Amino acid sequence: MLAETICSAAAAAGLGIAAVTAYRKRYLSAARIAAYALVPLGLVLTGAVGWLAGTAFSPVAWVGVGLLGLSWVLFSTTRRAERRALGKKAREDPSPTAGAAAGGQAGQLKPGKRAKASNQSSRPAAGGAGGGDDFSDIEAILKKHGI
Template structure:
């Protein structure tokens, strides 16, 4: 009975806040407040408050057993060993493949990216024109060169 009263009071308060937000012409905020305001009444009417209380009670019981029961600690150790074994086998598999990424490229032995051409086969970069007298625009010489190439 008290749970229902609190749920509907929270819903009414949320709807009031949504009304104030709508009065101030903040439509999105008003709709969000209205949506959140409907949650307590919906949870009460569907009977989910006792479920939440049961879940909270079970979590509290588990936490108390975690502190005082050695079987829970043994279970945590087993979970940690399992996670370590799974991660270790994944690491070992990657190491056997030579750090190749999984996929069709690794299965066929072909490289995932095309090979980069040899630097000797590439043309040499063009020499820059001789530097002019310092006119205060020395930092913009690269930009000037690019603009000249483009005919600007």
Template sequence: MLTSTVCAAVSAAGLGIAALTAYRKRFLAATRIAAFSLIPVGLVMTGVIDWLTGIVFKPTVWAGFGVLALSAVLFVIGRAVERHRGIGGRKERKAAPESRTAAVAPAASAPSLGAGRTGAEVAAPPKAQGRSGAPKDDFSDIEAILKKHGI
């Protein structure tokens, strides 16, 4: 009942301002002010104001908002701890391909390895050593590529 009275007073004040604006020959502004001032009365007549006041002034509704806020806070804390510890994060995703032993299509990369070479040989080629025991600079594969392209 109080909200209906307040809305009616706000609308009456707005219509009074609209009348003064129209008296000053500013009809377009007066029309806009009148349109805005009729909104509170329209909301009271449709029952929206009673619905809103019923939500705002009920303690169970505020308790429900509190439970939702607590749920959101717990979710954020859980995600933060999960990322901090690395549970379900990038570390596990990076470790997953290493744990796989068989490739999906092992023959798919066989032509790129070259004739008679296996995947293990490509991953760790033996270092050629010179007479002094130091690794020899092996540019033979680079030379082969250059010769292949005619350079």
């Protein structure tokens, strides 16, 4: 009841200021002031002020607001932790497809990664016994250009 009285008084004061402004021949400003003054009166007549006042002073409503805030904090922290865990896992194991192909699990790879993984696993290691094969491509290119 108090909130409705305050809003009605604010609307009456605003309309009074709009009347004084119109008397000074500032009609555009007076119309704008009257529009602002009618907003609280409209809220009172629709019942929005009563609902808002009942909600603002209700302990149950504030507990609900607190629970919504806690829920938001939990969602944001778990998403942040999940992103960090995924980033850390990607830094530790940069090419999981190569490890899976070497382990004999090539059937579980994605179709686009199969050819790349099989090429990597069929080549010998860079310092191993077949290291000369890696340089044969380079030698062929150099001979082609006459170097």
